[in-house]
Amino acid sequence: MPDNISFTIDGQEVTGKPGQTVLQAAMDSGLYIPYLCYFPKMKPYGACRACVVQTEMGERKSIVASCTTPIAPGLVVDSKTEQVTDLRRGIIELLMAEHPHGCLTCHRVELCGPQDICQRHVSVTDRCTICPKNERCELKDTVRSVELDLRTPLNYHRRNLPIHTDDPFYDRDYNLCIVCARCVRVCEEVRFDNAITLTNRSGVALVGTSRGESLLESGCEFCGACIDVCPTGALVERDYKWEKAARQVTTICTNCPVGCQMVAEVNRFNKVVRFIGDLAGESNNGQACWKGKFAYDYPNHKSRLKYPYVREGGILKRVTWEQALDRIAAGFGDRDGSKVAVIASPRGSNEDNYVAQKFARSVLKTDNVDTALNLTPRVASTLQKRFGSAGSTNPIWDLEGSKCVMVVSGNPTEEQNVLAVPLKKAARAGAHVIVIDPRETELTRYASDWIRPKPGTEHILLVGMARTIIDEALEHKEYVSSRCSGIDELKRSLWKFDLSAVSRVTGVEDTIIREVARNFAKKAPASILFGVDTVPVDLHGALTDAILNLSLITGNVGVKSGGVFPLYAGANTLGSLDAGCSPMAERGTDLTVEPGLNGATPPPMRDGVADLFAGMRSGEIEAAIVMADGMNPGAGPLGDAASALRSLDFLVVSAVFDDEVTAAADVVLPASTYTEQTGTLTNLERRVQLIRTAWTPRNEERSGWQTFASLARRMEAEGFDFQDSGGVFEELASVVPGYAGLSHDRLEAGGIQTPCPSSDSPGAAMLHAEEPDDDAGRLAIVPLPFIGAAAPSSDLVLAPGRVLSQPDKPVQVTRRGDMNYLHRVEVVKVHEEDAKAMSLMEGDAVEALDDHGSRLAVGVASLGSPQPGLISVTTLFAEVALGMHDADSPDPSPRIPGLPLQPVRLVKAADLAAYAVSSD
Amino acid sequence: MATTKAELGDSIRERVRCALKQQPQPTVTVLSSLLAVQDAIHYLPDEAIEETAGFCKASVNEVWSVASFYTNFRFTPPGAHVIEVCWGPSCHLAGAQGVLAAVQQELNLFREGETDDRRATLRYNTCLGACALAPVISIDHHLKGRITAGDAKDLAGGLLVD
Ligand code: SF4
Ligand code: SF4
Numbered sequence A: 001m002p003d004n005i006s007f008t009i010d011g012q013e014v015t016g017k018p019g020q021t022v023l024q025a026a027m028d029s030g031l032y033i034p035y036l037c038y039f040p041k042m043k044p045y046g047a048c049r050a051c052v053v054q055t056e057m058g059e060r061k062s063i064v065a066s067c068t069t070p071i072a073p074g075l076v077v078d079s080k081t082e083q084v085t086d087l088r089r090g091i092i093e094l095l096m097a098e099h100p101h102g103c104l105t106c107h108r109v110e111l112c113g114p115q116d117i118c119q120r121h122v123s124v125t126d127r128c129t130i131c132p133k134n135e136r137c138e139l140k141d142t143v144r145s146v147e148l149d150l151r152t153p154l155n156y157h158r159r160n161l162p163i164h165t166d167d168p169f170y171d172r173d174y175n176l177c178i179v180c181a182r183c184v185r186v187c188e189e190v191r192f193d194n195a196i197t198l199t200n201r202s203g204v205a206l207v208g209t210s211r212g213e214s215l216l217e218s219g220c221e222f223c224g225a226c227i228d229v230c231p232t233g234a235l236v237e238r239d240y241k242w243e244k245a246a247r248q249v250t251t252i253c254t255n256c257p258v259g260c261q262m263v264a265e266v267n268r269f270n271k272v273v274r275f276i277g278d279l280a281g282e283s284n285n286g287q288a289c290w291k292g293k294f295a296y297d298y299p300n301h302k303s304r305l306k307y308p309y310v311r312e313g314g315i316l317k318r319v320t321w322e323q324a325l326d327r328i329a330a331g332f333g334d335r336d337g338s339k340v341a342v343i344a345s346p347r348g349s350n351e352d353n354y355v356a357q358k359f360a361r362s363v364l365k366t367d368n369v370d371t372a373l374n375l376t377p378r379v380a381s382t383l384q385k386r387f388g389s390a391g392s393t394n395p396i397w398d399l400e401g402s403k404c405v406m407v408v409s410g411n412p413t414e415e416q417n418v419l420a421v422p423l424k425k426a427a428r429a430g431a432h433v434i435v436i437d438p439r440e441t442e443l444t445r446y447a448s449d450w451i452r453p454k455p456g457t458e459h460i461l462l463v464g465m466a467r468t469i470i471d472e473a474l475e476h477k478e479y480v481s482s483r484c485s486g487i488d489e490l491k492r493s494l495w496k497f498d499l500s501a502v503s504r505v506t507g508v509e510d511t512i513i514r515e516v517a518r519n520f521a522k523k524a525p526a527s528i529l530f531g532v533d534t535v536p537v538d539l540h541g542a543l544t545d546a547i548l549n550l551s552l553i554t555g556n557v558g559v560k561s562g563g564v565f566p567l568y569a570g571a572n573t574l575g576s577l578d579a580g581c582s583p584m585a586e587r588g589t590d591l592t593v594e595p596g597l598n599g600a601t602p603p604p605m606r607d608g609v610a611d612l613f614a615g616m617r618s619g620e621i622e623a624a625i626v627m628a629d630g631m632n633p634g635a636g637p638l639g640d641a642a643s644a645l646r647s648l649d650f651l652v653v654s655a656v657f658d659d660e661v662t663a664a665a666d667v668v669l670p671a672s673t674y675t676e677q678t679g680t681l682t683n684l685e686r687r688v689q690l691i692r693t694a695w696t697p698r699n700e701e702r703s704g705w706q707t708f709a710s711l712a713r714r715m716e717a718e719g720f721d722f723q724d725s726g727g728v729f730e731e732l733a734s735v736v737p738g739y740a741g742l743s744h745d746r747l748e749a750g751g752i753q754t755p756c757p758s759s760d761s762p763g764a765a766m767l768h769a770e771e772p773d774d775d776a777g778r779l780a781i782v783p784l785p786f787i788g789a790a791a792p793s794s795d796l797v798l799a800p801g802r803v804l805s806q807p808d809k810p811v812q813v814t815r816r817g818d819m820n821y822l823h824r825v826e827v828v829k830v831h832e833e834d835a836k837a838m839s840l841m842e843g844d845a846v847e848a849l850d851d852h853g854s855r856l857a858v859g860v861a862s863l864g865s866p867q868p869g870l871i872s873v874t875t876l877f878a879e880v881a882l883g884m885h886d887a888d889s890p891d892p893s894p895r896i897p898g899l900p901l902q903p904v905r906l907v908k909a910a911d912l913a914a915y916a917v918s919s920d
Numbered sequence B: 001m002a003t004t005k006a007e008l009g010d011s012i013r014e015r016v017r018c019a020l021k022q023q024p025q026p027t028v029t030v031l032s033s034l035l036a037v038q039d040a041i042h043y044l045p046d047e048a049i050e051e052t053a054g055f056c057k058a059s060v061n062e063v064w065s066v067a068s069f070y071t072n073f074r075f076t077p078p079g080a081h082v083i084e085v086c087w088g089p090s091c092h093l094a095g096a097q098g099v100l101a102a103v104q105q106e107l108n109l110f111r112e113g114e115t116d117d118r119r120a121t122l123r124y125n126t127c128l129g130a131c132a133l134a135p136v137i138s139i140d141h142h143l144k145g146r147i148t149a150g151d152a153k154d155l156a157g158g159l160l161v162d
């Protein structure tokens, strides 16, 4: 590390890091130099010149932009000389000529309260009081710090542009734009979407999209990054547009396992009115996604459940908590442990999950406890067994530096969005991106190699790659010999994976498999992101094993910018597993049901939440407690969960809203949301982070742990007298390996990655960073059998894909009533053989129907599917954004459809014209 | 009819693709691609923006950013003939104002643009590079120097009938 650099600003001694600019060093030392186009974590741009300073180096004096001038030892910076302040004023005055500034230059602005709209002094179009950014406007603060000379009034030229209100989620009023290009730069430099751009030039240069089209067509992912950086009212969230924040609460987004740290703005009526990506968040570096940014406000909803209800004579009656608990205690009575289940919320905190499983195990005497989105237990258990944690080996932002990124059967840009941000950055910097997926997703656009194996043969393809690597001696021999075990067994097992056999089974040419294997082996460090979207459930373990092997033999585990990242579905999947909230928690640990409890041997453990629902359908499970917050009861990944729950004899539901699940319940309990509780979540990179209470529950809502603890006390169980969630965490930390060094107090300062064994441990950014001391510490490479995919349940499989933009297909956005609609004819790609069998012609109208005859896709047939049996349709991401925007459901985020493969029938549609309109 | 419109779109797309592919120079950029398309079909239709984006692996917005920056790119088809009137300093001193007024009157135009029958496009130019011959106009890129208002009017009128 080169030494820090000392220099002076306005006579004050300042030290900065090498490579910093004057402005950055000033900000770090708490000195203020006005600036407008600069924004932390983006490249300096030097456009606005608001940051001018005078620098002096030896004899040389110059006036420069402080945001682009690197610091140097002995540099003398002056930001307050008369020349500089004059210049700065001139610059701001020019800017003000195109920005309403009546209020900014008004002599009584300090007296002017928010509601106190003056009638005469400033014209209507010229007032900050009618701007949505009023009172949280960065431009205003900057301009006022410059102290304009107000003796001569400035002119204001209003651009008279229409306000864009047609897009989902946010409004654009370019009358207020100061063309700082922060939004354009964040979209290009940080998000890599290039959905907005600078248009025209000189006096009429402005921000916009190609030909002024809507964001729905321009490739926008609605991440909201541009809104968060905009210093003016030009870009603002539409919901709660005019609401002022009374206070800010730092919290964590509970919509996916990235766990973005967000600043929640809460108004004086205790409503959360905005979610802003927190620049201090280590998992997200200030970024967020459409779900985090715009699906946060369900806690505000009027229709929330407020009180407990008990069903009597078919009708839910309001009761007290005590009465509800009595009813639950009676309902469970002494049912056998094998006949009951506890389903925790995928958004539940570690505290909720810990108490849920403690209740299940010590009160109900069952291991039937899981979260509703723990859909890939074999992925987690394989990782846990082999790498000691079900989380990723490396931190998320390590991906920035990867030279090769392989994405297998997952769609992170949509489902774990911010994880894809550093990935795209690596791709732009030249990293080799390999996508193994039959679907077209946004990342396939970045892929150097896009491999489309037959669904369910991904693991065989990966072992085929391992075979090539070993055959061509491309494995990292030194790493393998010093850190791994089992390489010989692997080599022996690989003889079955003859590449011609692999090629036959996967449908991928052997030359291509070799090529990809070489690319992956040669470009280090390489990381792997993997989901199981296209993989049948019985192969989840095999896929995970194949991936870990590949990462180990190429020497990528425990290496910066290498490693593996599992793409889980639930926001707190990892935390719930850590807290033991899974039937698969290891037997004999503190967390599981002791053999001999109840005087009987415990029933065999069930295989994850899907199996628990199967047990309900088959009648083996008769009674359950379900935390329904964040669960999709409809045709989500659990199948028709609501109907399984309806078949129960006794059902308790803790929920935020009434829905199909509460309709089936015998007892309904009101649940609190993330705004009403303090607790921790563990994200996919093992970072334990704190969600903080924004307000205390308005009515009788209780959090998950409170619900279970009060029920346990009612059922006369011991060990449930927790004071608060900090107390729950204390107990959790004493039981769960890897959490021992953590406490709520410690986490106040920021998230910490597990394992964190002691209170002085900083946590573990990376797993297996050290070479093992002994053979026991070696990472095992495991031999794999050549297991094929189960026979497909139907002849044809639909692979739905989603991309941000498809410039080659005409899209039309029209407005009907208050809403936008996308019009477009979809292309359904069919393989030639299948088309021949059905006597389909290119251009025929077809529809893909599922088992129940519901239409999953419709469009014109095109003969271009890579695999016989595979049908693909690629839709625009914008349709999902519209869908979420227009959803009736107060909490749309759990219902956003993923992209799983589905068995389908293909039929010719009579007339395509009838289907040309879509996306409502 | 929808079909003919689609076909037309396709043929424009084809022509755009051809122009993009046939660029002779070794370095192909967004700018060079847009120039090639405009040379081939005299304007940049929506398809050109989309195809150029695909061809240069850029987003449509990036391409638009370049295209909208240069005033020489046009986004609607030009008229059958282009008449440019120079209003640069030399021509201005030599009476360009009268020439311009005469042409505008003849074409029934008040600013740059196309005549209603799309037979002629009027453009202003800030210097046609032939100041010694001021005032200068150009018709379909052929310069006419020492022009008088009357001659200019006749030439402009001729464009509407030939
Ligand atoms: S953006 Fe809005 S609040 Fe800020 S200075 Fe402009 S008008 Fe005033
Ligand atoms: S919301 Fe859209 S335009 Fe704004 S930064 Fe994100 S992708 Fe770009």
Ligand code: SF4
Pocket (backbone or CB within 6 Å): A176, A177, A178, A179, A180, A181, A182, A183, A184, A207, A226, A229, A230, A231, A232, A234, A235
């Ligand atoms: S919209 Fe906002 S961020 Fe973008 S250029 Fe204008 S003022 Fe700057």
Ligand code: SF4
Pocket (backbone or CB within 6 Å): A253, A254, A255, A256, A257, A258, A259, A260, A284, A287, A288, A289, A290, A291, A292, A293, A415, A416, A417, A418, A419
């Ligand atoms: S990436 Fe995940 S955690 Fe981050 S804002 Fe989006 S949904 Fe929330």
Ligand code: FES
Pocket (backbone or CB within 6 Å): A034, A035, A036, A037, A038, A045, A046, A047, A048, A049, A050, A051, A052, A065, A066, A067, A068
């Ligand atoms: S902040 Fe330095 S030029 Fe804009």
Ligand code: FES
Pocket (backbone or CB within 6 Å): B086, B087, B088, B089, B090, B091, B092, B126, B127, B128, B129, B130, B131, B134, B135, B136
């Ligand atoms: S000014 Fe008219 S040709 Fe130069």
